[in-house]
Amino acid sequence: MEFETRSAYSPGHITGFFQICNHADPHQKGSVGAGLVLNNGVSSVVQTFQGEGKTVITFNGIQKAADFSDESANSVLTVISEISKLAEEKYGSAFHFNIDEQSNLPAGSGFGLSAAGAISTAFAAGSSLRIAVPKSEFIEMAHYAEVVSGSGLGDVAGETAGGLAVRENPGGPKFGKYYSVPLSNSELQKKIYCLVLGELSTKSVISDDDCIQRINKAGAAALQSFLKKPGLESFMDESFKFTKDIGLLGKTAEKVIDSIDSADGKAAQAMLGNTVFAIPSNREGADEYIRDLMKKHGDVYECKIGTEKPHVICRHFKSFQL
Numbered sequence: 001m002e003f004e005t006r007s008a009y010s011p012g013h014i015t016g017f018f019q020i021c022n023h024a025d026p027h028q029k030g031s032v033g034a035g036l037v038l039n040n041g042v043s044s045v046v047q048t049f050q051g052e053g054k055t056v057i058t059f060n061g062i063q064k065a066a067d068f069s070d071e072s073a074n075s076v077l078t079v080i081s082e083i084s085k086l087a088e089e090k091y092g093s094a095f096h097f098n099i100d101e102q103s104n105l106p107a108g109s110g111f112g113l114s115a116a117g118a119i120s121t122a123f124a125a126g127s128s129l130r131i132a133v134p135k136s137e138f139i140e141m142a143h144y145a146e147v148v149s150g151s152g153l154g155d156v157a158g159e160t161a162g163g164l165a166v167r168e169n170p171g172g173p174k175f176g177k178y179y180s181v182p183l184s185n186s187e188l189q190k191k192i193y194c195l196v197l198g199e200l201s202t203k204s205v206i207s208d209d210d211c212i213q214r215i216n217k218a219g220a221a222a223l224q225s226f227l228k229k230p231g232l233e234s235f236m237d238e239s240f241k242f243t244k245d246i247g248l249l250g251k252t253a254e255k256v257i258d259s260i261d262s263a264d265g266k267a268a269q270a271m272l273g274n275t276v277f278a279i280p281s282n283r284e285g286a287d288e289y290i291r292d293l294m295k296k297h298g299d300v301y302e303c304k305i306g307t308e309k310p311h312v313i314c315r316h317f318k319s320f321q322l
């Protein structure tokens with residue numbers, strides 16, 4: 001049987017502050033907190049082949065491990081194994097895939113690209129295999145995959161909500177409570193400047209008891225005070241405080257954040273990456289000041305807040321529910 005190649009997109013997401021919510025059931029495990037969904041993310045092209053074979057994953061042309069031997073791309077592999085189970089039920093045979101992920105942002109730097117890769121792969125593979133389940137089931141699969149891989153807790157929920165995304169209860173669509181806080185047009189036009197200083201393994205941080213304690217104390221306080229006055233400004237203020245409280249920042253990142261004083265904008269650490277993100281103030285020259293400051297230290301990525309939801313890029317089957 002022939003299966004068409006399909007593409008899907010999911011935005012990335014920068015968490016500003018979060019609290020880890022543990023649970024024995026991965027569907028109920030996750031995080032609460034808030035983050036910014038970006039106008040940039042991951043597009044995945046999935047080619048489907050019937051029969052046994054090796055699934056190949058490439059991220060920006062670089063091939064990832066095709067087994068679970070390292071954390072890289074595990075969330076995508078987990079999604080694929082869940083989709084394969086549904087496909088096997090439907091067609092009675094095994095499948096393998098070529099997954100080609102593309103992104104303008106770097107992986108492992110706090111942009112939630114493991115989640116964006118998992119969501120876009122679930123949508124594209126599900127569409128290619130004509131698995132007619134509601135969209136929310138693919139999103140739930142991506143949340144499960146992130147949690148069991150240890151690569152994320154709340155990015156799938158955030159990326160599904162869009163904009164300034166708040167997560168009040170942990171989980172995906174089944175158990176989570178998440179929504180988008182309304183923003184003004186001028187806030188949506190603001191640039192988000194991101195300085196990437198290297199990778200930071202999410203898995204190593206969220207499995208370290210000491211880190212978990214600090215994150216949870218600061219995250220609970222941040223969410224409580226953000227919810228009293230939800231908005232972009234309070235989001236940046238709480239993210240700044242959270243950054244300082246959990247103390248995972250390198251020296252350079254700290255220096256850059258402290259050099260952006262309130263006249264020019266607000267800055268914090270993108271969780272969980274060795275990355276600074278900043279939103280300029282309305283002062284004339286604030287954008288240039290932040291961009292020039294960041295460029296002295298490393299690679300700078302310019303984004304905006306994204307309102308586009310995860311979706312299949314090309315779709316031919318009218319009866320298909322995505």
Ligand SMILES: Nc1ncnc2c1ncn2[C@@H]1O[C@H](COP(=O)(O)OP(=O)(O)O)[C@@H](O)[C@H]1O
Pocket residue numbers: 042059064071072073074076101106107108109110111112113114115116117118151152200201202203272273
């Ligand atoms: N979409 C992706 N596809 C393949 N590998 C990825 C993807 N996103 C992240 N990775 C890799 O997975 C590991 C864990 O990433 P993580 O810290 O969760 O990244 P991110 O902050 O981008 O979500 C890192 O080695 C990273 O390079």
Ligand SMILES: CC(C)(COP(=O)(O)O)[C@@H](O)C(=O)O
Pocket residue numbers: 013015017018030031033109110111112113114115151152153154155156202206271272273
């Ligand atoms: C902060 C993090 C636990 C990881 O985010 P990332 O490194 O971008 O995958 C996120 O999933 C969250 O729960 O808020």
